[in-house]
Amino acid sequence: MDELNIALVVHDLHNHGGHSAYAKILAGAFSRRHAVTVFANRCEQPSDARWQFQRVRAVRANAVTTVRSFPLGLRLQRRQLSNYDIRHAQGYCGGNPNVVTAHICVAAYLDSLRGVSWRHRVALQLMANAESRFYRRYQGRVIAVSSKIARELREFYQVAGSIDVIPHGVDAARFNDDCQDQRIAVRRQLGIGDHETMILYVGDLTKSHVYLKELAQAAPWATLVIVTYSQAYRWKSKNVRILASTRDLAPYYGAADAFVFPTTYDAFGMVLLEAMASGLPVFSSDRAGAAELIQSGRNGFVFALDHWVEATIAGLQNLATLRAVGDEARKIARRNDWSKVVREVEQVYFNVAARGVLATEATVGAYGY
Structure with a gap:
């Protein structure tokens, strides 16, 4: 397969935190054989990184404002994003991704909580509502980090399409x-x-x-x-x-x-x-x-x-x-190191690029392998 032009979309990119570390590992690995740009609000970019960084505007007052404002910032770069073969978002980020990795099902997490403050519950409910609207409209490929998440996406958000389960790895x-x-x-x-x-x-x-x-x-x-x-x-x-x-x-x-x-x-x-x-x-x-x-x-x-x-x-x-x-x-x-994850995610990319998978735009609301 020819070199792919890949956009990795994530709120922040750094070495700690599941979805952020995941995106950074993919950026480092894929940039060895593909053209990669990271779209994020904040980014820890190594001096020797082969991938590019494009800042996305967001309001950082709290987690809710970040989640709700990031898609607005991403909209400003809609034309630029449309030029990428792969637009891989980490959960609900807005935009028009054709690959999404689900690192959480916020509605399921909220359902699991007991004895939390009403402020925390309201904040999570707002995020769950935004995530639900996104998945109900989304038509591209979904990667889940566990079978648990795949089940929850179907139960809470009625995701009907196929879901690729690719567990996280470890160094x-x-x-x-x-x-x-x-x-x-x-x-x-x-x-x-x-x-x-x-x-x-x-x-x-x-x-x-x-x-x-x-x-x-x-x-x-x-x-x-x-x-x-x-x-x-x-x-x-x-x-x-x-x-x-x-x-x-x-x-x-x-x-x-x-x-x-x-x-x-x-x-x-x-x-x-x-x-x-x-x-x-x-x-x-x-x-x-x-x-x-x-x-x-x-x-x-x-x-x-x-x-x-x-x-x-x-x-x-x-x-x-x-x-x-x-x-x-x-x-x-x-047997579950990051190289396995990279190979399996790359195969999803190739499948998407070959089929020309498109997605409806959502409403606004390293390791060298």
Whole structure:
């Protein structure tokens, strides 16, 4: 196939955050053999990047204003975008994409929440309404990051066309547990002994705090280390350490004995795959998209939230057995690296370009592989 002219559309482009990191990885990979331009409001562009950046105007007062104003900014570049073979948007961004990757179903996420403020609920409802209008009109190709998301798009937005499920990948080379000196150093910094059990959680406390608190209370013999940007839902306990979010998670994966992820909703959960790449046994709820990669009991554990705490505590008792599970987890992670994602997304592009897939305009409302 000839070189494609690709536009990647995303609100912001940086190395952290699922959909943003995803778009940046694709930009770096595809720009080695295609012409790539990133359309975004904010962008972290490496000095040696082969792709181009085109700024899209947006109002950044809060998440809602960003989501609602970005399509207006994109409209100003409608003529320029029409010249691209592939217009690949990351979720609802407006414009007239012919490929969309669904990184979340906001309506499903909203439906999963309990006990959140009315302000938060109203903001999410506005975003869900905009997303719903977009998908009901959209006629191009859809990529979902998990089968979970594919089901939710059909249930909540009545997406009737075919959906390509392409799970996120992981840069397995970044994560390993071979540095014993670093493991000891991190544990000492946290006040955890070499032979004590360290359990790690990384992510938003909004979706997990209830189950993490129950776990910490029921397992006083283990230390729960939480790495999060969340300011709400924090608590104090002798066997709990809550740390600020960081991009350098590898030392914490390397210091831990197990990884827990009792999320009430995650379209994928990239930290699960990172933990698996680090050789950790993972204990996930069945509400994370990445849990679809786990064969429970063989390369990780997946439990329903109703009995997640009890099942996880039982599973944590034998760390020797868990090492074998962690070894299998690492194998799965290495088979799901980003190069696999790049190949599968590129094939979608080729199919779209060959068929000349068009899309109705929505209403306004690296890695070298």
